[in-house]
Amino acid sequence: MLTAGAVALALCAGAWLINDGSTGSAPPQPGPSADTGTPSAGADPGGSRVPAAPPLPASPPVRMRIPAIKVDAPVTDVGLDDQDHLASPPMDNRNLVGWYRQGPTPGAAGNALTVGHVDNHSGPTVFYRLGLLRRGDTIEVVRRDRKTAVFTVDSVRLFPKDAVPTDLVYGPTDRAELHVITCGGTYDRKTGYQSNVVVFSHLTAAR
Template identity: 50%
Template sequence: MRRRVGNTVIAGVTAVALCSGAWLLWGDAGAGPPQPAAAEARAGQGQEAVVAPALPPSPPDRVRIPVIGVNAPLTGLGLTPGGSLDVPPAEDDNLAGWYEAGTTPGETGTAIVAGHVDNAEGPAVFYRLGALKRGAAVEVDRRDGSVAVFSVDAVEVYDAADFPDEKVYGRAARPELRVITCGGGWSRGRGYEGNVVVFAHLTGVRR
């Protein structure tokens, strides 16, 4: 399976590399990370009334999702020699990454942020991503001094075998954001079997 991010095709390792589930394998994780409720799935296109004007390109430095306690620096992610999206270092449990060859958060298009759900030590930066609700705020600090504020449109979970490439990574005519981590079922042999994906669009800007 292959994944498309903007104009760049990347291999499906994007999900696999984030999804080993080391804490579930070696630790005491209980029921594991929260998974999205069916009610948070996308209800349809065009239902959002407020869309802020697009911003010029500027690299992001930090992502915050206050309702689930995320406040993490962002590192740039490139492609591995095999053509897959690289991932943040697993040992840093409070680090997320953004695909720096694609859209920057706040400009027109689909920006991608990804991070681990856990590591061998316990929960990581996006452990509670599946608990998000529609309407929650995602804030991205940009290097130009602006803060791009996104509103969550949907939170969905997909099996890796049925991952909707175009829906998640396809081009957008407005400023949109995807936040991705691991989710779905988990098995000892395969790790997490899918991904939690947050869909959001730009609703405001702070300076």
């Protein structure tokens, strides 16, 4: 079972700002237009008006595309480490998304959880620009069954890594949702990023 802070520990503890924290700028953070109000588990976190599409049968993801921030990356499955924290994709791969294989597949009913690094020692990685997403942007997930699940962003939130709301981020839902998570907030050279950026979205189409 995932616990509050599990994602933060997996993604933030070993991440360094560009050039090992000595130079460069922090990744973009969610702005005021990215979120409206405080969401509850299973509800549109941003009050999206885009109707939810019926859930799809289960099928593992193989690729994620986020046109607004030019993400086009393969997806690998990740599980839990020996401390029951969510494992992260390999740090040295700059263009790779992790999907939590013990949860729902993207497009199926429930909360599909995906994670990725914001940077590594070489520079920005797959989710460096995740904080720029806004309500209404789309996320496309290509699945093994060759269907593409299209999700619409409801909200983009920033949570302190020691206070991630477990029910909100990991809790069950009846509809098909996708949560995308990376590091964010201020950066401490000893402990890494202090927060997590979480994108909440729901299935709105399939093709």
